[in-house]
Amino acid sequence: MDIKTASALRRLRLVSAPEAVSFLLLLVCSVLKRTTDFNAVPVMGMVHGILFVLYVIFWADAWNRAKWPLKTAALYFVLSVLPTGGFFAERKLRREAEQAVDAAIATRVRQEEASKS
Numbered sequence: 008m009d010i011k012t013a014s015a016l017r018r019l020r021l022v023s024a025p026e027a028v029s030f031l032l033l034l035v036c037s038v039l040k041r042t043t044d045f046n047a048v049p050v051m052g053m054v055h056g057i058l059f060v061l062y063v064i065f066w067a068d069a070w071n072r073a074k075w076p077l078k079t080a081a082l083y084f085v086l087s088v089l090p091t092g093g094f095f096a097e098r099k100l101r102r103e104a105e106q107a108v109d110a111a112i113a114t115r116v117r118q119e120e121a122s123k124s
Contacts, residue, residue, distance in 0.1 A: 019065040026058040032054075
């Protein structure tokens, strides 16, 4: 995995959890708006909207760079529209990044061992 692909996946991972938190807070604010005089929906709506747009932009970039199959790309998009999906996306992306790092380290070790021989 090259550095641009790793960066794209990292950006997507870093925005996925805050996007999920903002979605949940927006839902809470919506309930509070209907049950009390508290109305933070305009502010939380804007925050969530910005984070969602960032998520979609980073998702498209990650899909393009990582060359995900359609099934994987669709999964990450569906996770963005579920209230807690961003948490699952972050966890899955973290595992994917760790596996890529492990593979890169293993390749580097093999190359060093081959050059010693």
